[in-house]
Amino acid sequence: MARRRDPTSRTSRRRWTACYALLLVLLVASIVDDRFAVGGADDERMPLILIVAVPVVFGMLRRGTRRLTALDHPDLDERDIEARDSAYRIAFPLLVLVMIAALALLALSLPQAVPGPRHGWFLESQALIGIGLWMALWAVYLPTGALAWREPDALESETQHGGLPEPLRDALLGLALAGAIALSLLAESNTGFLPFVAALTLLGALGRRAAGQPMMSRQRKWRLAIGIVMILVLLAIGLAAGAGGENGDGERETSGKRSGQVQPGG
């Protein structure tokens, strides 16, 4: 059964399919290009907003397609299985293209191998892990994306369940996402993360109110409050650690590690 805020129209699903692909492009851009990166050290390059937005948008797509791409879904009927198989068939050649792109990016962004202190040669680069993760995200996304793109509009009875109108919900969420990404990239920091989380919470509350559901139970409010406090504490710790690391490693960073160039050691 589709839930209240799932993207049920094909138009909406296509919007979020394109949005997810754009997020992945931005994610890999932040790995290989300093202009899209934030922070000062190699492990702080990816904007936090992208790391959060990717699962949010992917979750919307999965719910919008009723998780049909799950291989072991027990409730699939013949039409669902046909749609799922077709999605996998479309996703496979697209994944090959992504693999070719990933190989090209690896060739561009990998540093030279350096001899280890005792034996062997090493590649020291976060880009290697980042591009591997990027490829895995595409592999998980492509079948769902193909399904979301092709599935017809959901039935009327599914869409008449209150909540914010779909175009308005999409516009508000898209605006919050675009604003938060722009803020993070312009400020070259994770400034956009908290406003995005706040916008998500507000949209959820608005959707519940529009659907005539209770705003939030007391237990849920407490859980949310504890979650926000934990995020803030983690952010504070991260910022403090980052500031400390910057002071200590400032000289090393300026020597070229930020741009992925590893200096050969002796």
Added chain:
Amino acid sequence: MGREPKHVQPPIHNRLQVLRAERGLSRQQLSDAVGVNYQTIGYLERGDYSPSLDLAFRLAEFFDLPIEAIFARTPFAPMSRATSSPLPEERP
């Protein structure tokens, strides 16, 4: 000129919506009876999906009608103009 693709199927028309309304069934009830998701019944009614032979047989058995009374290659005539299955005559 290349060969025509073999997998392009012409649409299959059906009168599921009429039969369902006639028997006062919801999509959910019909889907439970024939063992598919209720979205599939909706997609069938809208012509977004053509059923397998197995599902067509299940639907025919459920409505107790021959398959060709439910599915056809050509659009069905409106019930008001249908001559193949006339309404029973009113008896005094």
